Amino acid sequence: MLISNFDDIIEGLTADSYFLRTFRILKEKGINKKVVAEIKASSFPSGYNWAIFAGINEVRLILNELKDIEVLSLKEGSVFYPDEPVLIIKGNYLDFAIFETAILGILCQASAVATKAARIKKVIGSKELISFGSRRAHPSITAHLERNAYIGGCNGVSSIIGARTINQTPRGTMPHSLVLLMGSLKEALKAFDDVIEKDTPRIALIDTFCDEKFEAIEAAKLLGEGLYAVRLDTPFSRRGDVRKIVEEVRWELDLRGFKKVKIVLSGGIDEYIAGDLCDIVDIFGVGTALTNAPIINFSMDIVEIEGVPIAKRGKKSGQKELVYCPVCGRRFVVFKKKNLESICLVCKSKTIPLLSPIEEPYPDDSIIRKRTLENISKIDSVF
DSSP, X not given: OOOOOHHHXXXXXXXXXXXXXXXXXXXXXXXXXXXXXXXXXXOOSTTOSOEEOOOHHHHHHHHTTOSSOEEEEOOTTOEEOTTOOOEEEEEEGGGTGGGHHHHHHHHHHHHHHHHHHHHXXXXXXXXXXXXXXXXXXXXXXHHHHHHXXXXXXXXXXXXXXXXXXXXXXXXXXXXXXXXXXXSSHHHHHHHHXXXXXXXXXXXXXXXXXXXXXXXXXXXXXXXXXXXXXXXEOOOHHHHSOHHHHHHHHHHHHHHTTOTTOEXXXXXXXXXXXXXXXXXXXXXXXXXXXXXXXXXXXXXXXXEEETTEEOOOTTSOOSOEEEEEOTTTOOEEEXXXXXXXXXXXXXXXXXXXXXXXXXXXXXXXXXXXXXXXXXXXXXXXXXX
């Protein structure tokens, strides 16, 4: 398998080659200056006003291998905005130089997935969101993707290793292959109910052979109160007006007394489609939109060398603080002044620093998910 392991990262094998050349040059010339490097995203994907910071749980494993460095970080699950520093590393440059590629790669992808999950969860509110994204990426990163989808707001994940990572039971329904091989939805449901443990919800996939509403009715009559939900994964070539299809299924189930049967919708779902349909859909299964989420384009830049502010063109020099005013609710990026309290630029109240040493012991994923949900509840809108 073409995968990199932790030892490869620590040995620098995942680094861009120019970092290794830089390391060799500086070491040969006896230059190893103390620097301050900051990580931030100067801009976000189109349509994004905010993002969720994720991935520091893995980055910390790399940083823990290093000596004599100081790290300040935004807490995982925090909301952040363009041009806000999310991570600051202070130390001799050669002590962490070759890990820039890996650190950025982890944060970029983790934050992308968590942010997409948070955007969808924000628009659907109390409705459930399940990650179906493992089939859209290399299996070596399944746990990484599923975990970040979960802390971003997903209620559960479909893959076994993903669920194990977050200490949850894997979620899912039944595949079309089961219905095809059993010959009908009826036989597939009967076999499922006969073989699979009773604590696993019975969710009928109702779009394999026949019209969705008729298969929904058949599933409900067969399992009665044992039917937890019906799932529509109708191909786009057959979909037409998906709202009308879902409304029709809901009507027919309700008419026959199956109001408790939930409706699951999957296939091409993103925050826009979910937002349009969350009034009639109970559970959304989302795959591609999570796995293929637009990258949060972090960069790492030196902003100080041996105590002197300096940065490349287009970047503001000097170590900064990201602070929050609990009185007026504003956030500011300010130049860090030693031993001086930061004061709100608007209401002149004392501000709270948002960057701090990485949490130890590190919180459970469920706690970070709760933090994300609390943070996005304070945001007015996704769009």
